[in-house]
Amino acid sequence: MHSFSELVIGDVFVAPFISYAVTALAILVAVRPILHLCRFGKLFSHPAVAELSLYVTILGLLTVAF
């Protein structure tokens, strides 16, 4: 079990979860063009739910790995 470190911006502490959530969002936005090329939208009956699940997966992996 690793420890989580806060992000400190000008003496203001930001919860680790916020950094993970924002990073996961940035990764998802960066991955979007690739998803379009893979025809991600056509693979699922509800692409929006699939995309949300992908976001949760990235967020979970970030939390576990870093």
Next chain:
Amino acid sequence: MTTATITRSLSFAGAPLSDWAFGIRVWVAIVVALAASFWLQLEAPASAALTVAILAAPTRGQALEKAGYRLMGTFIGVTAALAITAVFSQARDLLLAAFCAWIGLCVFAAGSLDGNRAYAAVLSGYTVALIAIQQIDSPQHVFESGVARGAAIAVGIAAVAVVNDLLAAPDSFPQLASQLAALHRRVRDYAKAVLRDRAIDAATAAGLLRDIAALRPEMTSLATESPSGSVRSAAARSTAVALVAEVYAARTLIALPATADPAEQLPTSAAVGRNDTDAGAGRPLSAPSSWASREFLRRDVEVRDGLATLNAGTRPRRAWRTPLYRSQRIAAAAGIRAALCLALASAFYVMAGWPAAEVSLSIVGLIIGLGTITPDPNGFTAVAFIGAPIAVILAGTLEFLILDGVNEFALLALALAPFVIGAGVLMTRPNRLLSALGRVNLFFILLLVGLSNPPSYDPQAFLFTSLFLCVAVALLLAAQILIPMPSIERLQGWIMASARRDFERELSGRDRHLAPEEAMFRDAARIGQIPVGGTSSRDSGVLAEALSYFDRAAAIRLCGASLARLAETSLSHLAAEAQTALAAQDTQRLRDLNLTLRDMAGAENGLVEEISGELALAAIAIDAATHAAAPVMESVS
């Protein structure tokens, strides 16, 4: 052509099921946002619920884009609040003056932007009201207040995004595609009417251009919707630009000389209706007629291609931008008026010396901001004036009759349901008054009901907040009546002055950073901005003049772009001569050059033949537009 249509067969209590689904989604999102805020022990849980109310949009793309801009606007607003408080915390009057100036600036910025960008601009303004003004007596708490608001907004945004995803909120693109397809049908009907009657009201063309340009915010919001969103957004933009170009091509048909029966000269109206792209080919057409019909059919094909790529989610062959037109003078006038209205309200509160008046003043700032992004700010204030007492009664019923002291979250969630879902369904009504009343009520009810953990059920606090809300709306309405908006004639004058200026710049060849079609879209957006009070002869005269500039500028740009290609050949001297004739609007010279080029064009030289046709058409379009800057131009018959 594949078009997506939205079927609205099932309905309940007079509203389609999709509207009820929207209301339920808003309610679920509000409950989730409140539950998360209470669980996280946020200081401002009501802000999370209000965020959901503000982001309530029927489709996913619109809500997500607005969410992004809400975060950005809040960040700018909190920064401005910190700066204003830091500089003027010891001087109340200066702080209020700075606040008025900031709101004026934000309203000006909103007037220069559109869609959710405009919303972000006004949000930056009223965030200062909600943070700096509400903490006017305790400036040391401004930062904490800003952080609390930011956290609540983030929770609200997450709730909206998750609920919209899980409850299958509809995507924007099918609706947008059907709107574009409907506009395409209207443009073709317009062309058929031109061919049949050759007498079309200026308002019809202006209405078409206005409706096409009005879809711009929806087209940009597609980008956030899905992985293929940015591609669909590009496809939608290209379709809209091609639609504007098709309207222009249809308008050139009016200008053609009626030397013979137009139904024989041009692709027949039936052919236009059949998508018969070869309708103009193989007939003994005169050069301009041939070129006009080919141009119209080419644009028609472009629109159909654009719609097909939008539906398929593939990249369009040509990605056109959709430049925005906004009158800086109108935006500046709106900004100054907003600042003055707020200054009047501030002066009233300062003189009244009421305790806790800052809450009321922040509500004035809020309503100014929200009204700015509606087409009719005064109308919005009037709706808020009607909606505020209704919301007070509803919120009082909810808090003191239905809930009446309960502490369980489940009961709060259930009690909120009829109010939130009802307001959500009202928001989706086509009637603009009902829709605005629904939005205002959803917002005010959440503002008035003391959403805190544990709930306070303080009748005195409720009475004060209700009173301040009603006073704020009444005061703003009085201020807006006292400081009227510029008259419609003056607004029309400002827009026409900018049209003239841009046209002169076009003639001088200084403004060539846009493709001809993109510049046409910008002109269409300008025509969409012209306020028309009714169907007076003055209004139709202004529209006809604006369309005359639109036609001439489009003819000159399209011709100029082709001549640039000719300049790269051995006929560059003729290209230069034609450019000079275009700049001078010398139609006789253009006709002479047309004949010269036609003589030179052999069967193998398609470019020269094409430019010859374009020159002749430009000459005709410029002549028709110049001679008919009055309404006469629209009725050739």
